[in-house]
Amino acid sequence: MTLTERADTRAWVLHPDIPNAASGRDPQLALEEAVSLGHALPGLDVVGAQVVRVRQPHPGTLFGKGKLEELHALIDAQEIELVLIDGPVTPVQQRNLEKAWGVKLLDRTGLILEIFSDRAATREGVLQVEMAALSYQRTRLVRAWTHLERQRGGLGFVGGPGETQIEADRRAIDEQLVRLRRQLSKVVRTRELHRAARAKVPFPIVALVGYTNAGKSTLFNRMTGADVMAKDMLFATLDPTMRRIELPGGGPEVILSDTVGFISDLPTELVAAFRATLEEVLAADLIVHVRDISHPESEAQARDVRTILESLGVRDTTPQIEVWNKIDKLDDETRQAVLTRAARHEHVQALSAVTGEGMSELVGVITSAMTDTTQEAHLHLRFDEGRKRAWLYERGLIEDERQTEDGFDLTVRWSLRQQAQFEQV
Structure with missing residues (x-):
């Protein structure tokens, strides 16, 4: 029987606070994220959590003898069936801890795998x-x-x-x-x-990316009217969801893609495994980086997202804009400061996907960015190249046309992707 088939498994979350840890994250905030991971797995009842100071990790048990016994007493008293350790645990440590405590144990990688498997x-x-x-x-x-x-x-x-x-x-x-x-x-x-087949459609791809739980799916739903799973839990979306939309106010038609959320210390096995799932990001004409601006570690989360995008091979030339989401969660003073900061940057939009505040401005920023990604070009087509000329007209790319003795001189405005598609016609 798998974890997801069991109901009401009592779980306890431990975040080992190791001095000079590579992540450098706030232990309490890391613990909160680990608890959210636990809540994201159906059938788990996270009854408690704590940060455990670990001065020197024990090679066999991770924790020292005194802490091991202290935690054992707590696990027995709380009738815990599963311990979630927010960090890497070696196989030997896992075996020894499970034996010492008499419970099942999952480290961070194992828990994320369980969630991915469920979603x-x-x-x-x-x-x-x-x-x-x-x-x-x-x-x-x-x-x-x-x-x-x-x-x-x-x-x-x-x-x-x-x-x-x-x-x-x-x-x-x-x-x-x-x-x-x-x-x-x-x-x-x-x-x-x-x-x-999609490549034959001239619509640019706009990919929503961001740290997990940043509000991408809520934003996607508001922009498309789609009923995508949008819950306040980590990894609510695991497979890309794509919708074709027409940007209001005469804006271009685009394909909007909602993608899996990123997370710090994502296991290397999963970064590699989900590269294909994130391939829409690689093909995107515009990347919209959605941030939870109300989160205390919003900047650190943003750095994690940028690092993963780089590891995936996203080009520096791909235009990006930032959405500072969840301003509805800020107090008035902080909210005003965030709006002022966002206004100083051309490609930043502060908004609330829940209330809709700032959405019209976001559409304007996306429309502007889409326009910036196009360029003017001059073509000459012979009379016998009517198919190519029709392809351009069907997509509304021709801005000016003049007939010559042997064909047509055309002025077009297109993106690099549309240019590549035209060369295949």
Whole structure:
């Protein structure tokens, strides 16, 4: 039985506060985010949480002997069934802690994998999660369980005689990964066909990105009228959702894409696994970075998002605008200060996706940015190139036309993507 099939599993969240930790984040805020992660997994009842000071991580148990016993007493008193540790836990530490406390334990990576597994909606999303989970499990095969110590005989056909159980387990995972990659390649080919079909449509792609729970789905719903899952929980959206919309006031038609939220310390297995899920960002003509401006660590979250975008290979040339969301959560003085700061930047818009304040201004910023991404070009088409001329007219790209002796001189305004599409006509 998986975690998600069990109801009302009593969970306790621990955030190890390790001096000089690489993240440098506020331990209390990190704990709050970890609790939100726990709430995001159905069937969990997060009954408590605490920051645990760890001066020197113990290689075998993470926590020292005294803290280990103190936590054991708390876990027993609260009748805890699952402990969530907000950070990496080695296989040996996990085995020892589960044995010492008599409970199931998940580290940050394991919890995020559980959430992803529960939320993935498309076939590709499911396969990506399975691959990430298997890659994670493979790293846990470090004599973490007693049966891995046993030897297993064999006929020499597979693995040879005396193959250890850990080798057999690792090989079984590798074989399953190969099968999943084959299935994924078929799914990706199907997506490529869909993407090729979309590429024939001249509408620019506007991708919403941001830290998880920044309000992207709420903004997406307000702009499109779509009923996308928009809850106040981490990872409410895992698969890209795309809608074609026409920007008001004579603005261009665009494809708006809502994407999975980013998070600090996202496991490397998941960054790689969800690269395909975020491919719409790579193809975007405009990236809208949505920030929860009411969050105390909004700036740190923004840096995390920019780092992941860079790791995904998003080009510096792709235009970006920032949306400072959730101004409705600010007190009057802070709200006014945020509005003043935003007004100083051309590509920043402060708003509330919940109340709608600032939405019309955002549409204006997007429309302006879309206009900035187009450029004027001059073409000459022969009379026998009527198909190309019709393609340009269908998309409203021709600004001026003059007939010559052997064809047409055209002035067009298009984006680089539309230019590339035209060259395929």
